[in-house]
Amino acid sequence: MHIDHFKETFQTITDQRQGAKVTYCLFEVLFGSLCAVIAGAKGWFDIREYILGHHDWFKNNNLFVSGIPADDTIARIISTIEPEQFHRCFIKWMSSIHTLTEGQVIAIDGKTLRGSYNRQDRASTIHMISAYASSNKLVLGQLKTEQKSNEITAIPELI
Incomplete structure (x- = not known):
C-alpha cells in the first residue's frame, strides 16, 4: 500500500x-x-x-x-x-x-448475518446482499435488505 x-x-x-x-x-x-x-x-x-x-x-x-x-x-x-x-x-x-478485467464475473449473493438477531428487542436478523468481483477477489458493494425475500428486488439497486 x-x-x-x-x-x-x-x-x-x-x-x-x-x-x-x-x-x-x-x-x-x-x-x-x-x-x-x-x-x-x-x-x-x-x-x-x-x-x-x-x-x-x-x-x-x-x-x-x-x-x-x-x-x-x-x-x-x-x-x-x-x-x-x-x-x-x-x-x-x-x-x-485494482485493474479491471474484460469479461469479469461478478458474483451476487445474499447472506443472513450470524448473531445479528437481538433477543432483547426482538429485532429481526440482518440480511445483506453483496456483489463480488471474482477475478480481483474484491467485494464491490453491499446492501442491507429488509427481509431475506427482498434480495432479488435489491439486486438492481446494488448494481
Missing part, C-alpha cells in the same frame, strides 16, 4: 474538528484504522492494538510520531467523517489500485 497515494486520494475528506483541539492527524487515524480493518480488526480497541503492535513501522513512515490515540478517541475522530465523502474517496482509491 503506497501511503502517498492513499493520502492523495483521501485528502479531500474534511476534518470537522476544531483546529485548536486537534491532537491527532485525521490522515494518521484514518490510515491506521484502514490498515487495522484490512488486517482483521473488528472494533476500536482492535484498531488501537493493531497500531500499537505496528508502532515502529508507523513511526518509520512518520505516522503516530507523537503517540497513539485511545480507542475512544479513534472512534470520535472517525465518527466526524461524512460517510458519503469517505465512500467517494474509497471508491476512487480502490478503482486506482
Whole structure:
C-alpha cells in the first residue's frame, strides 16, 4: 500500500474538528484504522492494538510520531467523517489500485448475518446482499435488505 497515494486520494475528506483541539492527524487515524480493518480488526480497541503492535513501522513512515490515540478517541475522530465523502474517496482509491478485467464475473449473493438477531428487542436478523468481483477477489458493494425475500428486488439497486 503506497501511503502517498492513499493520502492523495483521501485528502479531500474534511476534518470537522476544531483546529485548536486537534491532537491527532485525521490522515494518521484514518490510515491506521484502514490498515487495522484490512488486517482483521473488528472494533476500536482492535484498531488501537493493531497500531500499537505496528508502532515502529508507523513511526518509520512518520505516522503516530507523537503517540497513539485511545480507542475512544479513534472512534470520535472517525465518527466526524461524512460517510458519503469517505465512500467517494474509497471508491476512487480502490478503482486506482485494482485493474479491471474484460469479461469479469461478478458474483451476487445474499447472506443472513450470524448473531445479528437481538433477543432483547426482538429485532429481526440482518440480511445483506453483496456483489463480488471474482477475478480481483474484491467485494464491490453491499446492501442491507429488509427481509431475506427482498434480495432479488435489491439486486438492481446494488448494481
